[in-house]
Amino acid sequence: MDHEWLSQIKRGTLEYSVILLIKSKDRYGYELIQILEDYPMLKTKESTIYPLLRRLQKNGYLDSYWDGVEEGASPRKYYRITAMGIEYLNELNRDWQSLIESIIDIGDEHTK
Amino acid sequence: MKNNDRDILEKYLAKVDKYLKYLPVSEKADILSELKNSFYERSKSSQSAAEIISHMEDPKDLAAKFISNTIIKDDKFPWKKFMQTFVFYSTASITWVIVIPILASLSVSFFFSSGVSVLAGIMGLVKDIIHIPIIDSMKFVFFSYEFRGIPVLVLGLILAIIFLWIGILFWKLVIKVVHVVQMQKYRMGNSKTL
Numbered sequence: 001m002d003h004e005w006l007s008q009i010k011r012g013t014l015e016y017s018v019i020l021l022i023k024s025k026d027r028y029g030y031e032l033i034q035i036l037e038d039y040p041m042l043k044t045k046e047s048t049i050y051p052l053l054r055r056l057q058k059n060g061y062l063d064s065y066w067d068g069v070e071e072g073a074s075p076r077k078y079y080r081i082t083a084m085g086i087e088y089l090n091e092l093n094r095d096w097q098s099l100i101e102s103i104i105d106i107g108d109e110h111t112k
Numbered sequence: 113m114k115n116n117d118r119d120i121l122e123k124y125l126a127k128v129d130k131y132l133k134y135l136p137v138s139e140k141a142d143i144l145s146e147l148k149n150s151f152y153e154r155s156k157s158s159q160s161a162a163e164i165i166s167h168m169e170d171p172k173d174l175a176a177k178f179i180s181n182t183i184i185k186d187d188k189f190p191w192k193k194f195m196q197t198f199v200f201y202s203t204a205s206i207t208w209v210i211v212i213p214i215l216a217s218l219s220v221s222f223f224f225s226s227g228v229s230v231l232a233g234i235m236g237l238v239k240d241i242i243h244i245p246i247i248d249s250m251k252f253v254f255f256s257y258e259f260r261g262i263p264v265l266v267l268g269l270i271l272a273i274i275f276l277w278i279g280i281l282f283w284k285l286v287i288k289v290v291h292v293v294q295m296q297k298y299r300m301g302n303s304k305t306l
Binding site: 028033048050054 | 149
């Protein structure tokens with residue numbers, strides 16, 4: 001399979017996946033890496049996820065807080081979605097829907 | 113975590129820290145703590161340090177990703193500051209090139225006129241007493257009235273005082289303008305460091 005195509009899709013959809021995951025509940029970075037590990041097209045690493053999370057936070061879509069787990073353990077930085085983030089997610093949902101419809105439409109109408 | 117493993121991971125984080133040097137300390141600490149937590153979680157799920165590092169990229173590349181992110185976010189062009197600076201330097205240069213020289217030469221001209229008035233007054237007085245050909249051929253006319261003798265001297269001195277006063281006024285104005293321009297520049301310099 002063409003790797004360029006995969007990386008392009010990942011670039012465009014990772015942000016969407018991350019916001020979707022954080023909307024369902026507050027998450028920390030490594031947790032997101034673990035969840036996405038199960039999806040070959042969305043698999044990601046620290047070097048991608050942390051800069052992405054910081055950018056989303058700077059844009060005001062996410063909020064964060066540190067939470068120490070148990071004694072002696074390293075604290076986790078949890079991200080939660082903001083009101084602006086929910087607004088942004090609605091926009092992404094609409095875009096995603098429209099993209100899928102467009103692809104289906106193109107497949108049906110123009111390639112027969 | 114084994115001590116050896118901890119060393120390897122600490123070393124990696126120290127390198128990232130080094131390459132993050134241009135970020136604010138608080139942001140740097142935040143990034144490193146987050147990475148550290150990731151390492152911790154990975155080693156908890158029984159990954160060895162070598163395994164963890166193999167998932168990471170070069171510390172320099174990793175740091176670059178955080179830095180480019182920050183730069184893009186902070187890259188809003190400071191229009192307000194730019195306009196302030198632009199307006200200041202335009203006004204300041206117009207002031208230096210046009211306003212200050214005009215005021216200064218006006219001031220000097222009035223000082224000169226003041227001196228000439230004194231001279232004219234003295235010559236007018238002298239004209240009635242001693243007869244020197246050059247001075248004889250002169251007429252001392254003020255608003256189409258010709259004056260002779262003492263009144264010429266009095267008028268000359270009055271004019272001299274008025275011209276001197278105007279000259280001093282313009283000179284004070286020059287000093288004031290220079291002072292204002294410098295004060296503004298000083299204030300701009302201060303706000304830049306804030």
